[in-house]
Amino acid sequence: MSDVRQKAKAAKGAAKRLAILTPEEKNKALKTIARALRDRKKEILEQNREDLRAGEQADLSTALMDRLKLTDERLDGMARGLEELIELPDPVGEELETIHRKNGLRIQKVRVPLGVIGMIYEARPNVTVDAAGLALKTGNAILLRGSSSAFRSNITLVQVMQEALSDTSLPPEAIGLVEDLNRDAVQEMLTLKDGIDVIIPRGGSGLIQRVVRESTVPVLETGVGNCHIYIDRSADPQIAQTIVINGKTDRPGVCNATETLLVHQDWAKEHLRRLCHALGEHQVEIRGCSRTREQFPEAALADETDWETEYLDRVLAVKVVDSAEEAMEHIDRYGTRHSEAIITENDDIARRFLQGVDAAAVYHNASTRFTDGSQFGFGAEIGISTQKLHARGPMGLKELTSYKYHVLGSGQVR
Amino acid sequence: MSDVRQKAKAAKGAAKRLAILTPEEKNKALKTIARALRDRKKEILEQNREDLRAGEQADLSTALMDRLKLTDERLDGMARGLEELIELPDPVGEELETIHRKNGLRIQKVRVPLGVIGMIYEARPNVTVDAAGLALKTGNAILLRGSSSAFRSNITLVQVMQEALSDTSLPPEAIGLVEDLNRDAVQEMLTLKDGIDVIIPRGGSGLIQRVVRESTVPVLETGVGNCHIYIDRSADPQIAQTIVINGKTDRPGVCNATETLLVHQDWAKEHLRRLCHALGEHQVEIRGCSRTREQFPEAALADETDWETEYLDRVLAVKVVDSAEEAMEHIDRYGTRHSEAIITENDDIARRFLQGVDAAAVYHNASTRFTDGSQFGFGAEIGISTQKLHARGPMGLKELTSYKYHVLGSGQVR
Structure with missing residues (x-):
């Protein structure tokens, strides 16, 4: 039996x-897992250093190396995350609804x-x-498939968690790690309908599209956010x-960061130049349409690619539009149904925008950065569904x- | 632009x-559509007769021919179905939740x-x-792809509905019919992620598996039901x-019909023979395990295939088991997570069965036949999700x- 099949069965x-x-x-x-993570920091960091060394040799980018790196503080943060889950209400077993039928049947809808x-x-x-913590809290088993660059770190983390579970009433097999690093192992997970109930991909758009x-197996698609802010005339x-x-600048590399700014022409005439300068002071590069460049000639000329791109960087595409309708059409065409915002003092236009824009979260006078489990008050998050x-939205x-x-x-x- | 792409866009x-x-x-x-269906019965039935003629020539089975056939009464039933939808509450726009955050943000979760x-x-x-009625009631557009055997009936029905819509504030394009009968047209629908939000297959297991x-495109999987009844010792x-x-006999051809009976050995000794006879009086053929045949030698011997089969016919597989646990294991192995029932006077065992069996609907002392939108009080149903x-369950x-x-x-x- 293959690694995937065997662990899925367990x-x-x-x-x-x-x-x-x-x-x-x-x-x-x-709680037991959180304690074990703290107690066994040393060996976890040791194995992580091995991954980092291999990453250096493989010439991973600075960004990737940073994401790969574990530290004392990061491990503490992970343990604290588990402890915070303890405080949250357990959703399992909740009676969502009870239907009483005339024939005397009682139908309970149970989570x-x-x-x-x-x-x-x-x-x-x-x-x-x-992910293991969220799964256990909700009574799910989890089968993890991380990337090869974090192989040693993941093996050690899963081992620490499994050994912690052996002191509890939970079976250690509740947390599985696929150790077969072949692409075929992923393929096997994706088609194991009788072994896996849902697949959640987290990563770049290439990974998500492949999944x-x-x-x-049913997929919970997460993550890609080509988010817009529309600045209305008022x-x-x-x-x-x-x-x-x-x-744009609070955390440019995440999916709820703003990527394109749409500006009503009247507002643009009065305020766009100042806004672009302010963005420049935050090291944001502007790529604008021709009407943007009338106000701010320093901007590079944007093309089709810019409207489509999730930069995940300090770059902002800017387009001047004639109306809220044009902005909504642009969002409809290029948006990824993640987070979209309107800035306006006009409540009618705001309502039209909220109703008319098809996205997980639509904002009136607030930053797209709030699309996040903890910002929504969920206490924890496994990803953002698009x-x-x-x-x-936040799951x-x-x-x-x-x-x-x-x-x-x-x-x-x- | 292809037929599918064009209609999806519309x-x-x-x-x-x-x-x-x-x-x-x-x-x-x-209401307008219901009236049009009644007013234009004659031409609908005419086109349906063409389909039936073609079906005869193609030597379709009696069952298929019956499903294909429209009559005055069936058309009335369809119109009445639409009128019943009118009475149901409109779910769209319902505010499911409002979250007030400390920073003053108000987050409304809206259906x-x-x-x-x-x-x-x-x-x-x-x-x-x-399906068109359910879609319109819930504010959705629908793109239909029926089978070639019902081609003329479907074209006429969609035309009647579209023409009815042109007298209302709804765009006729809300109901589309894919007229391209090539297999490729289905393939195109299944991958049109920017044009279709969800695919619902309804039909045999071959169709559903292909989809x-x-x-x-995300799929709502419906329909296959290998449903069990477990008769406990008490x-x-x-x-x-x-x-x-x-x-078994109320309507053998539907997905919530019972296909396998599991019987506790003690109950079997006392009552199984009588039950098999009673089933025989209802023209049910029994395929039993060897222990079933000890009680009822008239039964054919069941094999592995019988445990796996959704007969959709007056055939029942019967297996004698040692315990409720063995019954649950059998269900876990062969069930399709649709509807499973236990008959017992023992509430503890019933509770264990309800909790432990993984299916959309789990019954205590009631027939599996109740897994149905109208039986659950939903008023309407687009299918049963597995x-x-x-x-x-019923959607x-x-x-x-x-x-x-x-x-x-x-x-x-x-």
Whole structure:
């Protein structure tokens, strides 16, 4: 039996036991894992250093090396993340609805775990622990497939977690790591319909597109955000400037960062030049349409590619538009249904924008950067869904559950 | 532009308008369509007769011919189905939750349509009208791909519906029919991620498996039900017999019919023979394990295939088991996560079964035949989901919606 199939089978068995655990049992396991991560820091960091050494030899980019790196503080953060999960309410077992039928049937809609979550992700070893914690809290088993660059870190982290579980009522097989680094192993996960209930990819758009294309297991698509801010004619200049600078520069490398600015022509005439200068002071490079360049000739000329690009960098595409409608059409064409914002003092136009723009989160007078589980008050997040089925936007604990119906009768037939 | 791409594009445009309609506008459209179906019965039945003639020549089975056939009464039923939708509450626009954050942000979770639903289905032309009605009621556009055997009926039904819509505020493009009968047209639908938001297949397991395998558009998987009834040691013989006969014979050809009976050995010794006789009186053929044949030698010997088969016919597989645990393991191995029932007077064992069996609907002392939108009180149904993401079990109006977040601020940044 292949590595994937064997571990999925073990995870499936574990999932059955996880599904009926009490909140206390699951919380105790999270606590035990958090303690083990702190106790065994030294060996984890040692193995991580091996990965870093290999990464250096393989000439990984500085950004990748940074994401790969574990430190004392980062490990503490991971342990703290698990402890924070303990405080959150357990969604499993919640009775979502009870239907009483005239024939006497009582139909209870009950929240249950998904079963086995397959997680395919890149570089960051902290995902290994975060995702395992979220899975256990929600009564799910998890099968992890990290990237080869974090191989040693992931093996050690999973081993530490599994050994911690052996002191609890949770089966260690609840957390599995696919150690086969061949591309075929991913392919096997994606088609293992009787072993994995849902696949969550986390990483670049290449990874996500491959998973969506090849998976017969249902996928929770996450992540790609080509987010826009539209500054309406009536926008307050100070609010607009604060939000645009925050959207672009607070953390340019994440999916809820702003990538394109759309500006109403009237507002542009009065305020765009000042805004571009302010962005320049934050080291933001502007790529503008020809009308943007009328106001700010220093901007490079934007082309089609710029409207399509998620820069994930200190670059902002800027386009002057005639109306809110033109802005909405642009968003409809180039947006990725992630996060879109309007800055306006006109509530009618704001309402039209909120209703008309098809995205997980649509903002009025706030930064796109808020699309995030903890900012939404979910306490934890496994990713941000850009699809419409099952979950949309930040996915917290509830989004890692399904439901089933208990139908209670006394001999009823049709 | 291909037929599929062109109609999906038109549907996408229509979906934008549908999303912001009032419940009254949508209900008026449903009423207008229902009236048109009644007014234009003659031409619909004429075209349906053409399909039936072609079906005869192609030597379609009696069952298929029956499913293909429209009559005065069936058309009335379809029109009535639309009128019943009018009475149901409109789920779109419902505020599911409001989150107030400390920074003053107000986050509203609002129910919205899915967008464009792609429906791929076999034979029955009533699905054409039922699915279009459900889509319109929930503010979705729909792109239909029926089978070639119902080609003329479907074209006429869609034409009647579209012409009815042209008298309303709804765009006729809200209902599209793919007229290209090549297999490639289905392939195109399954990969049209920017044109179709969800694919719902309805038909045999071959169709459903193909859709799941090839689709990059998210799929709502429906339908295959290898459903079990487990008769526990303490089951009331009368209740057991009534439920088993109902589960198997009420309508053997549908997905919630019972296919395998599992019987505790103690109960089997006392009552199985009588139950098998009663089933025989209902023209049910028994295929039993060796222990079943000890009680009822008239039964054919069941093999592995029988445990796996969704007969959809008056055939029942019967297996004697040692315990509830063995029954649950059998269900876990051969079940399709659709509907599973236990008959017992022992509440502890019932609870263990309800919790432990992984299926959309798990029954205690009631027939599996109740897994159905109208039996659950949903008023309407687009299919029965056997997956865990998004929707599980009968899918009514709410299951044809998604949600989005409106985030209302006054200049907030991170």
